Amino acid sequence: MSTNVLLPDQTTARVPKQNYITKENGLMSWLLTGDHKRIAILYLISLTFFFFIGGALAALIRLELLTPQSDLMASDTYNKVFTMHGIVMIFFFLVPSVPATLGNFLIPIMVGARDLAFPKINLLSWYLYMAGGLLALYAMITGGVDTGWTFTTPLSTHYVNTNVVTTGLAAFIAGFSSIFTGLNFIVTIHRMRAPGMTWFKLPLFCWANYAAAVLMVLGTPVVAIAIVLVALERTIGIGVFDPTKGGDPLLFQHLFWFYSHPAVYIMILPGMGVVSEVISTFARKRVFGYSAVAFSSVAIAVFGFFVWAHHMFIMGISNYAALVFSLLTMLVAVPSAIKIFNWTFTLYKGSITFETPMLYAFGFMGLFTIGGLTGVFLGVSGTDIHLTETYFIVAHFHFVMVGGMLMAFLSGIHFWWPKMTGRMYPEKLSQLAAVVTFIGFNFTFFPQFLLGMLGMPRRYASYPPEFQVLNVFSTAGASILGVGYLLPVLYLIWSLKYGQVAGDNPWQATGLEWQIQSPPLTENFTEIPVVTQDVYDYEWLERQKEHEVTHVG
Amino acid sequence: MSETHATHEAHEEHIVSPKVYALIFLALLVGTAITVGASYIDMGPWNPVIALAIAVTKATLVVLYFMHVKYSSKLMKLTVLSGVFTFLILVGMSLSDYISRAWGQW
Amino acid sequence: MDSHATAHSEAHEHPAHLRHHFMDAAQQKESATFGMWLFLLTEIMFFGGLFTAYLVYRNWYYPAFVAGSHTLDIKLGMFNTLLLITSSFTMAMGVWCSETRRKSGLVWSLIATIILGIGFLGIKTIEYKEKFELHHVPGTSFSAASFVNPPLDAQGKPKDTPLAPDMAIHTEVYFSLYFAMTGMHAVHMILGIGILFALLYKSAKGQYTTGHNTTIELFGLYWHFVDIVWIFLFPLLYLISRH
């Protein structure tokens, strides 16, 4: 099969001596850096660390569910394990995943700037992230927390005896980290674009991250105050959510989901941005309906704020409110459908190659479509009654978050790996990993849809024996999935030293980031570019190449 | 080129004179006095409405003059408005549940 | 809508305060102000959660909110409002002084702002102390007794309409919100005063009056925002049904 990759002659090619990695040496030069690319690397390393902690917890969950009895762990331990799995994966992996690594690395370069608007705040956000993450781990080691990641009152305020306040504080701190990241992105995209870089010349990755950043900035503080009130209720006993004092526990749910529903868009939107870039590059074609895809990101962000109460359909909100929130939920499903079809038609009359990032992107499209469509099952208030709080919902959000977001993340990591490190990953091995991940994923989570249909409740340490067959399938799949996730870590580290030299533009992509050396210089551009070409302008790229050839020739 | 020119104008340091500040300060003082005064008059359901209307007016004055939004770019104005908008979504959509709970047996 | 990026950097010398990744000082300043505003949006939403809770419970437990509100000293509240508005004014004057490069004016404005801010917190402390003495602080020591049997005034008449016990216990919700809202506001004030001291120190050394006054302006935005929060808190907490 032919490929799109164009590498320099390996006998003579070298990774440029001058780049952001070699600029300075020593640990302090990393820990005190203001360089968005170095901060992205810091994030990448720490995110991977937290991902594998969350993954280990997931493995424990799946092992426990291998048998109907709670025999591997007591239900108490199991509760702590799934709570920490949720908290680590959501607050310390999914929310920051693409924005904090790829976004940090690429957004300034994509808009043609030397750095994000506020480098120090960017660094601060990493420190906050680490502080939050380590605090959460500390809470886990010193007794854990068993409220579920949703901190539902009055369970979290009065009925558990675990480290709720510490974990809440960890989530609070991590929240500020994500606020600062979002704030930085918005200002950078508004204010730091290179001459000629108009809004409609921005790569879709920027649009998607911009939309996610808006959600981060406007949503996160609401969950912050909700957590503060929970902490105050636990420590000094104020009575805002306490039903015995006249408070309404549902109010906590309102405040919590006001952030936590948009949070799923914070998690998925940047992934959609990655997929737009990857599909365009490997189809060698402009994204079909660029502005529709761009605006659908914004639409998801805006509508995302109107739908939170669909998490509470059976929790005692008024039926009329359920009606309204259900209708609005249907509306937010449409932009996602638009994106899927636009990506599909980007392939039409393209010139498609199937490198690893593209395989992951295909995986994303398939799994996200399933995840999105099953989301409609839960957004329709009637079917929600049967399916909510069961394994159906677990399967649904894992299809979106793991099948969607993690696929997109891996796609993006592979796609920009040559840019970040100057070296290629091993292609065949990584294609294998992509396929293994896809198969393992479906094995793990598809049975959970059936379990949910049958009514198996989530967060159960033990379950009726008739559900065992499907649970065994799921656990077996999880072990395949584990291999799929471990492989990239190994070969990506290997490639740091032994990978082929990538050159500036191995994929022959059009983004500004591909027109500079890899790895980039600390200041990104020797001279701020003046953007004349259109976005995803492959003809312009061809002309550039011809121009270079005639120049050299 | 006109675009460039427009942005340059936005960057022109607009220094608000102390006179304007003093005027706004006075208005805020008067506003406070009216709020307190109005709270002693029985206007039924209009009391909180009046109090909030005055508070909104005072806040708007602070935002426009003390915080220079009146002299800032369109982007800043939109930013402030989007913040207020999201705030209203939070309050309004939450209250929609609480208000409609009282309608029926649900 | 926004064409800033086309503003090209011409050949001009870079002042010391211009960070390398900005094209010119104007871009840097615009970015900083915009960033500060975005931060203030997060603050709006942060307090937004509290305001939502307030509105819900005010509708549910109106008599308890009235009674709770009546225990607050309207004079102290109003005086505090005046202090805060004045401090906003002095802060605005500070910004003006730094724009027009008046060093001593800036220093004195900051000092005035600090004094007014501390004055506000002092009065708040007096109010909090009274709440402690009356057992109106939510938690284990809370007692709604004074709402069921209001203290008598000089004529031997109850100072306020007595509440039924079941409604009286809901005053705890009012005071929970009172302490959460004013407490969060006070935390913002304390942080602000801390920063003010740092700014005072630096401006006494001559910074911010050399043409680069972004820091002062940004802090001004923050301080005015804290003022705005109080502008809403005052009528909502102190002035419920005072007639």
Place this chain on the structure above:
Amino acid sequence: MDHISPVLWQFLVKWMTTFAIIPPEASTIAPRMDALLVFMTLVSIIGLTIVALLVTTFSVLYRKDRNPQATQIEGSTLLEATWTIIPLGLFLIMFVWGSVLYFRIFTPPANAMNIYVVGKQWMWKAEHPGGQHEINSLHVPTGQPVQLTLISQDVFHSFSIPAFRVKREAIPGRYTTVWFEATKTGTYHLFCTQYCGTAHSAMIGEVVVQTPEDYKAWLASSTSGISLAQNGERLFSSLSCGACHNGQPDARGPNLANVYGSRLTLTTGQPVLVDEAYLRQAILNPSAHITQGFAPIMPTYQGQISEEGLISLVEYIKGLNSNYRIQQTTNTSDLLPEGPDKPGKASAAQGVTK
């Protein structure tokens, strides 16, 4: 779906239950829920197939080997409008269908028999009107609409019966309701689906659906000797409710006979419908629920009555249809337990309250 071809539908359901794709259908709601689920699944599969087919076809047709040069296309407003409007239309159909179902599940019919369910960490306690209590199990008859009135004593719980396709959260401090009409006898799962702490996964039980005759027999065999209303009557007396609510013209409290199901006006001028939730609130927070024309003198009973006691009182007041009964209660401080209420009588009493 089940309206179009009952035979086909039965075949489909049989197939799906045999292969354990759906739980057994044991209530009148279940086929309606499944019809919508099948419709949505079909739409989803078709949508997914379209996307998958297109991606595969394009990948084959336009792979680089076959098509070395891409043709640049801006987009197509017409196409984009198509895949905006068609999904939107489908989603709206699902929304309307789903909402109808939602309102049906959460709107109990007037003739439903009421069973109270109290959730606490970590068990379900069901209280039948006749005074039968059960823990972690629920006996219901077929062919009779059953309304569950749920409340929690501590944290959120969720009462889920997959075979009936109904689920409702039990909330601390407030009644919620759900209803079903069982159609098939058998034993089905009962789950708590809202995470509620350590032994969440042990908060399961069974729903036993019996024929009306078997159910009657079960009621008779598991009676505690005193019905909910009788227990409520005892409480009414021991709490001296009758001192004010005595039904006399000069009574200090409003007359409670036939109050259930009526519309009252409060002193605030607000009209209210007297239902279980209102009665419960009026006992716990009387001052906010003063009927027009009465003084706010009723003390609160918060902390003095358990949720079970409240249920009994509510059930007693619901059944009150004459002042004579109250006066009897007031006069006799020490009540002789009567024979167990027959279920038929209990449900008849509910009908009378209108």
